Amino acid sequence: MIKKGIGRQIVLHYFIVVFVTLLLVEGIFTVVIRTYYYDTIYNHISNHSTWASDYFQKFVRLYAEKDPNYFTEMLRTFELSNTELMILNNKGEVKASSTHFQADKTIQTSDVPQAIAGVQGSKWIGRQPTTGELVMSVSTPLQVRGENRYIVRYVTSLEEVNSKLMSLTVFSVGIAGAVLALVTLFSIGLANSIVKPINNIRAVSAQMARGKFDVRIKGNYKYELGELASTLNFMAQEIVRSNQIKDDFISSISHELRTPLTGIKGWSETLTSGGFDPAETKIGVGIIAKETERLIGLVEEILDFSKLQQNEMKLVIGRVNLKELLQEIMLNVWAKAEQRQIQLQLDDKSNRTLFVIGDGNRLKQVFLNIVDNAIKFSNENSWIELVVSLQDNNQVLVEIVDSGIGISEEHLNKVKDRFFQVNHQGGGTGLGLAISQQLVELHNGKMDIHSELGVGTTVSILLPLIEQSEADEMKEDGDNNLLNGNQIDGRPEGNIGYE
Structure with missing residues (x-):
């Protein structure tokens, strides 16, 4: 017995699908084979009765109807092996029978009235009233000069055919049962091939949930x-x-x-x-x-x-003059750079006043952290350059380029991870770049780091620009808000919180 779970469901679903399919196939097969056998018998009798109807025109010229042997010769001439032959008049009364059994009543099965009405090869399947045996009867009128004179009726037993059909059905059911058993075994194997890995994965994940993160899922699963x-x-x-x-x-x-x-x-x-x-x-x-x-x-x-x-960072949104912000940052770190004889340069390739929308203090925090890192990890008598350039789609790119010690390829993909520090002796929390990354994203920007060990590092920050007219409008609105004692509240598109 398969215990409850996915395995049982898989086996059960396979079993039901295959069982229903086999049941339908078995039903269709039984109906088709039965129809085939019955139609074969009917066609054989019907063809013979048609011949009898045609031959009757010659028969009436050979034998007179008042001849005592008239019906005897008719039975002998029209007989068919393994079939009872009955000669009926046009009222359905039995005039002669190959079994020599004379019925007291007229034959009233559906084939006889149809034959009386002139239907060739009318068929009836049912049970004999006297014996209860399942039979098929085929009746055809015998005409003389267009008049239905007699009816030739052939009756054959279907018991032997049904016995053969039952044998075929039992045989097909046995094959279907074998197929169903084989499919069930196959589905059990398939279920085990799925359930065992799942149980293994579940067991290992349960250990992980208890804090054992040194365990691993073993096995080449597909x-x-x-x-x-x-x-x-x-x-x-x-x-x-x-x-x-x-x-x-x-x-x-x-x-x-x-x-x-x-x-x-x-x-x-x-x-x-x-x-x-x-x-x-x-x-x-x-x-x-x-x-x-x-x-x-x-x-x-x-x-x-x-x-x-926790998504609780609030930004005080307004227009920010990017060039002024970078110059202010350079002034803040100038003394620290001078102590290490590091030259700071600002290269503005845009040749225009650039405004971005955001929180000036938070943007200052971002650039200050990056420039401070550049100074911290640069050699003495080196240089750091801040390059500002316009990009497509109304964006500005700020690159902080240094000629410092650089970052190895192994550590480059991890430097923006929280708590990660390339050099634990350098001090700090390892959160600076992680915070900077998230603050840039809050301003709908993007931050990338490119570095080569022993050559230097380039930190690129891409921010959306606002047009001069929009900046002037924001400044005017901001001045009015300040006069009224309100906070400037510029609301750009993006995931930004407001105070």
Whole structure:
């Protein structure tokens, strides 16, 4: 007995389909073979009765109707083997019979009235009233000068034919049963070939659900089952990788938090003890302020990422002068670049004022993070170039190109993943590029990274532009809103949240 499940359903469905098909075939076969046998018998008798009707014209010239042997000769002349021959008058009364049985009543089966009416080879199938035997009778009128004089009626038993038909039916049912059994066995094998892999996949996925992500689905499965197994294995692999990245992140963020906290704690305890001159006190307070800002930055980065993951990031939408934004970013990082003797350049190939619609502070966060990374991972006495160019479909492309250490091909596809860090010793949370990617997408833009190890990195950001007239209109509306104490609320198409 197959237990409940997909296996039983497969076997049951196969069984039902094949059973119904065989039942239909068996029914059609039985009807066709029965019809064939009955029609063969009827055609044989009908042809003979037609010959008898034609020959009767000659018979009446050879034998006189008043001759005592008239009906005897008629029976002998028109007889047919394995068939009872009856000679009836035009009233249906039996005048002679090859069985020498004289019926007391007229024959009233449907073939006789039809023959009286002149129908050639009229047929009736039914059971004999006296014996209950299934018979076929064929009646044909015998005419003399256009007048129905007699009726020749042939009666043959169908019991032997039915017996042969029953044997054929039993034989065909046996074949159908064998086919059904074979198909059932085949369907059980097919069901097992499907259910066993599913059970294996289910067992492994249950272990994964309990947190055992080191297990894998083994087996060379084909088609959808193979794809499902590969997907689950890939999922487990990605979960392991994500857990490893998360663990690395926790370790990294713990270190990042401990360092400024240690500095703050140390200088606060030192300053509390007193006895320092104003210069030393100023240095200590400065360090505390610097480390506090560093802590705030780390916490804000984590909060931003959390908001993005929960789709709770709100953007203050307005028009943004892209060139002014990039120049402001260059001023913000100029001192850091000067310390490492890195040259910053802005190359505006558009030669026009470019406006994008979005949140200026968030766009600044994106570009500032990318330029800061470029400085962090560039060698001394190198350069970083910000290239602005117009693209088709009213878009602007900003490329941040550096000649730094570059990123290996192995790490290039992962740098935008959350918590991923190429160099764990470089500090940070590994969330900067992931946040930047999502912020660019919120502005209906696209961010790509191209890099070659030892050569440098190019980060490309594609953003939609707004026309100058639209920008002026937004500025005018924004100024009016500001005068009224309202926030500028530009609403472009796209998945952007608003405050």
